[in-house]
Amino acid sequence: MNELKLQKRYAQSLFDLAKQMDCLEKVHDDVLLITDACLENRQLQVILKNPTIKPLLKRQIIVALFGECCQELSVKFLSLIITKRREIHLLSICDCFLEIYRKEHNIKTVELVLAQSIDEEFNQQIKKHLQTVLQSDIYLVTKINPKILGGFCLTIEGKQYDASFLKKLSILKKEFLVNLNNQ
Amino acid sequence: MTNIKPSEITAILRQQLSNANLDTTLEEVGTVLSIGDGIVRVYGLMNAQAGELVEFANGTEGIVQNLEEDNVGIVLLGEAGDINEGDIVKRTKRIASIPVGEGLVGRVINTIGYPIDGKGPITGETIDMPIERKAPGVIYRQPVEEPLQTGIKAIDSMIPIGRGQRELIIGDRQTGKTAIAIDTVLNQKEFYQAGKPVYCIYVACGQKASTVAQLVKTLEEHDAMKYTIVLAATAADVAAMQFYAPFAGAAIGEYFRDTGRSALVVYDDLSKQAVAYREVSLLLRRPPGREAYPGEVFYLHSRLLERACKVINNDEVASSMNDLPVGLKGKVKGGGSLTALPIIETQAGDISAYIPTNVISITDGQIFLESNLFNSGIKPAINVGVSVSRVGGKAQIKSMKKVSGTLKLDQAQYSELEAFSKFGSDIDPATKAVLEKGKRNVEILKQPQYSPMTVEEQVAIITCGVKGWLSEVPIKKVIDFEKDFLILMHAKYQSVLDSIKAGNIDDDIYDKLHEVAMDTANKYIEH
Numbered sequence: 001m002n003e004l005k006l007q008k009r010y011a012q013s014l015f016d017l018a019k020q021m022d023c024l025e026k027v028h029d030d031v032l033l034i035t036d037a038c039l040e041n042r043q044l045q046v047i048l049k050n051p052t053i054k055p056l057l058k059r060q061i062i063v064a065l066f067g068e069c070c071q072e073l074s075v076k077f078l079s080l081i082i083t084k085r086r087e088i089h090l091l092s093i094c095d096c097f098l099e100i101y102r103k104e105h106n107i108k109t110v111e112l113v114l115a116q117s118i119d120e121e122f123n124q125q126i127k128k129h130l131q132t133v134l135q136s137d138i139y140l141v142t143k144i145n146p147k148i149l150g151g152f153c154l155t156i157e158g159k160q161y162d163a164s165f166l167k168k169l170s171i172l173k174k175e176f177l178v179n180l181n182n183q
Numbered sequence: 184m185t186n187i188k189p190s191e192i193t194a195i196l197r198q199q200l201s202n203a204n205l206d207t208t209l210e211e212v213g214t215v216l217s218i219g220d221g222i223v224r225v226y227g228l229m230n231a232q233a234g235e236l237v238e239f240a241n242g243t244e245g246i247v248q249n250l251e252e253d254n255v256g257i258v259l260l261g262e263a264g265d266i267n268e269g270d271i272v273k274r275t276k277r278i279a280s281i282p283v284g285e286g287l288v289g290r291v292i293n294t295i296g297y298p299i300d301g302k303g304p305i306t307g308e309t310i311d312m313p314i315e316r317k318a319p320g321v322i323y324r325q326p327v328e329e330p331l332q333t334g335i336k337a338i339d340s341m342i343p344i345g346r347g348q349r350e351l352i353i354g355d356r357q358t359g360k361t362a363i364a365i366d367t368v369l370n371q372k373e374f375y376q377a378g379k380p381v382y383c384i385y386v387a388c389g390q391k392a393s394t395v396a397q398l399v400k401t402l403e404e405h406d407a408m409k410y411t412i413v414l415a416a417t418a419a420d421v422a423a424m425q426f427y428a429p430f431a432g433a434a435i436g437e438y439f440r441d442t443g444r445s446a447l448v449v450y451d452d453l454s455k456q457a458v459a460y461r462e463v464s465l466l467l468r469r470p471p472g473r474e475a476y477p478g479e480v481f482y483l484h485s486r487l488l489e490r491a492c493k494v495i496n497n498d499e500v501a502s503s504m505n506d507l508p509v510g511l512k513g514k515v516k517g518g519g520s521l522t523a524l525p526i527i528e529t530q531a532g533d534i535s536a537y538i539p540t541n542v543i544s545i546t547d548g549q550i551f552l553e554s555n556l557f558n559s560g561i562k563p564a565i566n567v568g569v570s571v572s573r574v575g576g577k578a579q580i581k582s583m584k585k586v587s588g589t590l591k592l593d594q595a596q597y598s599e600l601e602a603f604s605k606f607g608s609d610i611d612p613a614t615k616a617v618l619e620k621g622k623r624n625v626e627i628l629k630q631p632q633y634s635p636m637t638v639e640e641q642v643a644i645i646t647c648g649v650k651g652w653l654s655e656v657p658i659k660k661v662i663d664f665e666k667d668f669l670i671l672m673h674a675k676y677q678s679v680l681d682s683i684k685a686g687n688i689d690d691d692i693y694d695k696l697h698e699v700a701m702d703t704a705n706k707y708i709e710h
Contacts, residue, residue, distance in 0.1 A: 004216070004226070004253050158227045160212040160271065168205050175203040 007089050011096035014077050015104075023071055028101050030074035034066065035094045048087040058082045107137040113145050113153040113164070211274040215239075216254060218266050221421045222466045223257040225272050231255050234315050236275045239266050244295070246279045246423065249467050256467045258423035260295055277311075280508075281431045283438040284309035288382065291399055291413040294424040294431045299415065300399070310510030312434040314427055317506040318489035325495045327547075330578040331381065331447065331522050334370030334635020335363060337563055337628040340587035340645050341594070342550055342570045345578030346381075346445050346520035347493025351542055353527045353534060354552030358564050360526050362632050363550065364449040365398065367524065368407055370635035371447065375410040381522075382439045383411040384448040386432035389425050389455030392417040405633060422466075425459035426483075429525075433490045436521040440494055441504065443516025448491065452526035453484060457538045474537045484525075484538075485545045491523035534569075548572035562629060567594045582642050582688035590624065590649055597621025616654075624648045626661035639684040640669050643696055650693075652700040660707040668703045675699060 018027035038045055047053060047061060062078045081087055102109060110130055118126075127140050134156070148164035155161075213227030223245060231237065235247045237257055241264055249256030257272070281296040286307035291300035298305055327345035344350045352360045364385070371381040385402075387395045395415045402408045412435055416428035429450045439446035450456070457480055464477035472478045494501050494517055501517035525546065527539050532553065534543065543549055548571045557564035576584070600617055604610055610618070627648040630636070644665050647653055656664050672680055679695050682688075 008253070155212065158211060158213065158229055160210045160273070161207060162210065163207045167207070171205060172200060172203055175200055179199050 004092075006086070007092045007096045010081065010086065010089070010093045011100055014073075014093075014097055015100045017077075018073060021073060023073060024101070026071050027074055028098075030066070030070040031094050031097050031101075033070065034074070034078070035091065035098070037065070038091050038094075045091070048090055055082050055085065058087060102139055105137065107139050108134055108156060109139045109141065110134075111141045111143065111155040113143045113148060113155075115144070115146055115148050115150050115164075117144050118142070213237075213255065213272045213274075215266060215268055215270045215272060217268060218263055220466050221259045221263065221423060222463070223259060223263075223266065223272070225255045225257055226253070228255045228272065228274060231274055232278070234278050236277045236279050238273045238275055240270045240272075241265050244275075245272075246427070248463070249469075258463055258467075259421060260423055260427075261421070279314045279427070280311040281314060281434050282309035283312045283435050287412050287435065288410060289408045289412070291395075291415060293420070294414065294416050294428045296431070310438065310508065310514075312438050312508055312510075314430045314434050315486075316434065316437065316490065316508070318486070319492055319494065320505050323495055323501060323504045324492050327493050327574045327578050329445075329493075329520070330575070330580060330638075331367075331445075332370055332373075332635075332638050333363070333367040334637070335366055335563060336630055336636060336641045336645065337565045337567070338363070338550060339579075339638060339641055340583060340628075341567055341591045342548065342565070342572040343575035343579045343583070344522065344524075344548075344572060345493075345575045346522050347491065348548070348572070348574055348578075349488045349491045349523040349525065349546040350572060350575070351525050351527060351546040351549040352552070353529060353539060353543070353549050354564070355529050355532055355554050358552035358554055358557050359562060359632075360528070360552055361398075361451055363552075363563055364451060364524050364526065365401065366633065366635050367447065368402065368411055368449070369405050369633060371410060372405070372407055373637065374445075379445075380410045381445040381447050382436075383407070384432045384435050384446065385411060385413045386429050386448065386450050387413065387415040387417065388428045388450065388452060389416065389418050389459060390451065392419060401633070422459040422462040426456050426463060429453065429456055429487055433487055433521070433523075436523075437490060438511070440492075440519040440521040441501070441507070441511055441515050443494075443498075443501075443519045445520045445522070447522045447524065450487075450523065450525040452528050453542060454526075454528045454538055457483070476537060480538070481541045481545075484542055488523055488525060488542075488545050491521045493520040494518060547574045560629075561625060562631070565628075567591060568598060580638060580684075581686040582683045583638060583645075585688055586642050586646050586649055590645060593617070593649070594621060594624060594628075597624070616651075619654060620648070620651055622658050623653045623656070623661055626658055627653075627665065629662065637684070639680040640672075642683045642688070643672055643680065644668065646688075646693070646696050647700045650697070652697060653704060655708045656704050657707060664703055664707055667706065668700060671699050671703055672696075 014027065018024045048058065059079050059082050062082065063075060066078065067075055081090060112126065123142060127138060130138050148166045150165040151163045153160065153162045153164045211228060211230060213225040216224040216226050231247045231250065233247055233250055237245050237247060239245065243259060243261040243264065243266060245257040245259045247255055248258050284305065284307050286305045286309065290298050290302065290305065293299050327347045329346040331344045331346045333339055333344060338344065352363055354360050368383045368385065371383055374381050395417060399413055402411055414428055414432045416425045432448050432450065436446040436448040457476060460480060460483055461476050465471060465475065469477045496518040498517045502515040504515065507515065525542060527542050529539055530536065551566045551569040552564045553566045556566060596617055600614055601621065604618055627644055647668065653661060653664065676695050676699065679692055682692060
């Protein structure tokens, strides 16, 4: 899809430039900060997406917010995105950047869905175990979804290991239906 | 109240779930980027194949259509329902297929093989037949040589269809296209009763559900559902279901064809299928071509119709056929056939439009129906001049071939002279004779709906017309003559009819036919 292409191009450009200017780690931290800020502050997202707010005003807000705490490159990049009227895609550009960064550093993104929250110690144990199994660094995203009832569901780069109770129950349901139809 | 022991329940549950595989495996998944109009864009699914089935979180299935740089375009085979952006999509690693078996006969199903006639699930063993499959190669085929009797005099005599042939039925709306297909299906009852059934598959594509229900009722009333399967993708179904319906019909037909049996598949109609395909293609943002159809609309129809063929009558060769489904291995027999009767609806008789010309060029002939003929009471309204069968002639039985040899020429001559005769009143005797004979032949070739005729009856009555034995019978009385003549033939000379059925016709038979014809004609001659 064209939209995804756009986000990848902006993210790749930022990544390449940061690498060239030897400030990749700092820009990475900035991107994490921007992502968190956007996710935690709905008003910021609304402002960025609002087409009636002029780009100049949006730029002023961004500079006021991130001007001091972020790298010059990051702030300039944000300004460029606003000038080009692509601020609506800011979050997904950040996601793409993080994806490229993790790929470059051989960090695998692992999404773990559980029915209940777990303590930090157990979380670290899981992370360690996955690092050993996958033989690479991992970026673990833990999500809680009570609908899976129990067990866990692990997604690693387009592959899913669904060991949830919900999946097992749905298999049993299907089997019952097949048997009922055959009777 | 009866006591149920917990152990009994446990035992039943254990038995029911004995085959359930609860092992967890690594599955390939993607994420829904966008959904709308029956099209889903998915991020991920990097190893998905074109034509592969995928499963959404709510259980709905879809078929992979577009493989793009950073996303996969999927057409839904059901309602979008509660599929949302961000939902997980799983690969099934199965190519889209339809379960086919003997239990399907007599049923009404949808494109994915789900019964929609309310008679419960499909029973018996089924084999997964791929919806998209390559047609058999040259070495697994043999020429068309066996007739497929439609029971319609005009077709069996002048535009004969052979088993394995693809004969297009083309015409405007309300000209009797479906009626021809249905009559052909009804005529196969004779072969079903004789123990050599021609399994019929009627694919209703883009039609009203009420029309399909009416059709099923007609087939049931004529006892034709015993050897027929109706596959319906109605106008209310999603476009993907409509354009895959003929492919699913072909897959069912292939099951019978590859197991050494004869099958007939009616695609009613391919114009609507092309429209459904155009809809999906445009939604998938494929570049539009002529009349906004995608570039490969010719390939859509050619790959479908190529699957109709006569399989070589050699079990050993046939069993090594290309692209055989796994389930069919070991069950393949030679000598089977799949005859296709695609239907195309024209707009105002324009057979030079895009889809009609495409399908005309793909098929082995066409039966062209005209509104003018239909409105003037000639039913079936076949335009003999434009209609043709390229391979069917070889499949005609000898007696029919001998009798109908000059019929088409006579009728073409009649049509030409008829136009001229309207201008002048003075006609020479030779022209008058041609006109009179032609008029009577037209009457003979008229046939009411749902009344297919056996081949021996057809040969007998056509002989009367061709030989000019009806010259004294008034035109209005030809239909009555036909009824009486056939009754008399059955009563007096059944052996002659049997001999004609076996393909024999000689002077002795001609004499007997002439005798009965003159006896009958005398009743109608006005003195």
